[in-house]
């Protein structure tokens with residue numbers, strides 16, 4: 001008995017496909033919906049991360065008085081405001097060799113006794 005060729009299915013609606021072997025979708029409608037859905041998922045991840053970063057930045061701005069270039073805060077100051085230490089934009093090494101974590105223009109460095117130095121980059 002001849003083996004039936006493996007049925008291919010539309011990547012979007014899962015309907016069986018006929019015709020060309022390299023066909024991935026039943027029609028343009030399915031292709032467009034599939035691609036839009038894929039793009040929307042990545043956009044959502046980026047949005048979530050961006051909002052975490054913006055929140056961290058606004059907490060740092062709140063902790064550092066406007067007239068100051070740097071200040072000392074406690075871990076509680078961060079955590080009570082919902083700061084998330086996992087989300088940073090980049091790191092910078094100071095002249096003295098300390099690695100600061102940054103959220104855009106605001107940065108922090110862990111000191112002893114659960115204290116932190118908060119700094120702002122000047123333009």
Ligand SMILES: [Zn+2]
Nearest residue numbers: 010013026030
């Ligand atoms: Zn389809």
